[in-house]
Amino acid sequence: MxxxxxxxxxxxxxxxxxxxxxxxxxxxxxxxxxxxxxxxxxxxxxxxxxxxxxxxPCEHTQFPYDRAAFENRRRDGLAEFESGLPAWPVAEENGIAFQTFRQRLKRGWSGERAATEGVRDIAHNPNDEWEVIALENGLSVRAYRSRVQAGCPEPIAATMGLSWRRW
Structure with missing residues (x-):
């Protein structure tokens, strides 16, 4: 109960x-x-x-100013399960990023679905030679593909570090 x-x-x-x-x-x-x-x-x-x-029994009866505690209270109020409990702590335990959780809610997902449904993994294409090089350089498949989609040439997208936008 x-x-x-x-x-x-x-x-x-x-x-x-x-x-x-x-x-x-x-x-x-x-x-x-x-x-x-x-x-x-x-x-x-x-x-x-x-x-x-x-x-x-607590040291404080009112909220002390603590940035992390303030963020937790704000995030807990975004969505609830049918039982009335906040959905964000469950999403956090499931490894779902806050931005992902919030976007799911904006799209009309229920609090339970937004907190429990896993994130999509993008499958690696072993036939794409530049994608293989990007993975060897420590770049994720998602990051490599978003660079290419943004107009960056494949060799640069796979080999450049954080300054890839300045190519």
Whole structure:
């Protein structure tokens, strides 16, 4: 069952399904929860409106200014699963870049699909001699092909470093 999460004495900051998830949410948002040595540190209490709230003892009850924590709060608010949990942490665990996640949402994907569907891998063409040279030089297939598509000649696209646009 999913319930709201709040630092002890503070406002609700999100939702979690377990004590550990509630503790990690507070940590993720920069509230510095006290160490979770035993399960009794986080408690499920009745809120004023009759719902249940995970309360986490933390050093801060309001958000301290921490750029990473601010970004996590902003990104967590972009999309949710049907259960009400934020989708971005799952996307992050699945290795999906934030820009990819955000573009998927802009295209109308659901939060669950944007967070769980893997990224496309571009297949290497072993018959393309310049692509083979690009891979030997440490360049990805995607980078090589985007250079060629941008108008860069194949020999230069495969051998130039970061200054390829100045050819």
């Amino acid at each position: 999913i319930n709201d999460v709040a630092p002890l004495g503070g406002e609700v900051i999100g939702k979690a399904a377990s004590r550990e998830d509630a503790w990690w949410l507070c940590k993720r948002y920069g509230l510095k929860p006290f160490p979770l040595d035993d399960a009794s540190a986080v408690s499920l209490e009745d809120a004023e409106n009759g719902s249940k709230v995970w309360t986490v």
